[in-house]
Amino acid sequence: NAGVTQTPKFQVLKTGQSMTLQCAQDMNHNSMYWYRQDPGMGLRLIYYSASEGTTDKGEVPNGYNVSRLNKREFSLRLESAAPSQTSVYFCATLYYSNQPQHFGDGTRLSIL
Amino acid sequence: AQKVTQAQTEISVVEKEDVTLDCVYETRDTTYYLFWYKQPPSGELVFLIRRNSFDEQNEISGRYSWNFQKSTSSFNFTITASQVVDSAVYFCALSAFPVSGGYQKVTFGTGTKLQVIP
Numbered sequence: 001n002a003g004v005t006q007t008p009k010f011q012v013l014k015t016g017q018s019m020t021l022q023c024a025q026d027m028n029h030n031s032m033y034w035y036r037q038d039p040g041m042g043l044r045l046i047y048y049s050a051s052e053g054t055t056d057k058g059e060v061p062n063g064y065n066v067s068r069l070n071k072r073e074f075s076l077r078l079e080s081a082a083p084s085q086t087s088v089y090f091c092a093t094l095y096y097s098n099q100p101q102h103f104g105d106g107t108r109l110s111i112l
Numbered sequence: 113a114q115k116v117t118q119a120q121t122e123i124s125v126v127e128k129e130d131v132t133l134d135c136v137y138e139t140r141d142t143t144y145y146l147f148w149y150k151q152p153p154s155g156e157l158v159f160l161i162r163r164n165s166f167d168e169q170n171e172i173s174g175r176y177s178w179n180f181q182k183s184t185s186s187f188n189f190t191i192t193a194s195q196v197v198d199s200a201v202y203f204c205a206l207s208a209f210p211v212s213g214g215y216q217k218v219t220f221g222t223g224t225k226l227q228v229i230p
Contacts, residue, residue, distance in 0.1 A: 031216055040121065040222060043203065044220075097208055097216045098145050098162070100147055100159040106155055
């Protein structure tokens with residue numbers, strides 16, 4: 001039972017390049033989240049998806065786009081990467097607010 | 113608006129000492145849930161405990177204990193007889209489904225880095 005799977009685990013990009021971070025879950029949860037984690041900043045919400053086909057902006061959405069084409073997958077796209085987007089990115093799912101979130105192992109992204 | 117404050121950025125203790133990690137929260141929702149997560153040096157996020165807003169019973173699990181006080185909006189976490197394996201970043205989080213609508217909002221504190229020195 002994989003839970004939440006993020007790919008890739010590591011990536012180095014040059015400024016201006018684009019890439020998509022993938023997240024897939026097998027828990028049948030409706031809610032999915034993308035966070036970024038920076039030193040001293042905790043986890044900050046980038047985008048959220050309540051269900052297939054719906055997405056909402058979180059605290060720090062600028063420079064990112066997301067796509068929730070089906071219940072399992074929630075992707076995060078950087079169209080033109082900037083050094084300020086160097087971070088660790090976590091995908092998470094949630095069944096209901098009284099339950100803990102389930103996290104992927106994270107993607108460590110460096111932008112030069 | 114929701115807010116979670118973990119005022120302690122870093123704490124260092126000597127092995128076998130007790131240590132308390134503080135968490136103070138703000139929310140307008142009457143029903144909410146509080147969580148503690150552990151992030152060891154390997155980077156994954158591990159769920160430790162959940163508490164409902166209407167259940168102020170404190171809990172002990174082995175060397176871990178949690179003190180939830182609604183009157184002070186605090187949900188503190190104590191590790192008794194700390195061990196080197198407890199070295200990690202600990203996050204407090206608040207979750208609610210706002211009655212005013214919107215998404216299931218989860219707000220994290222900035223984390224407390226605990227170093228247990230052998």
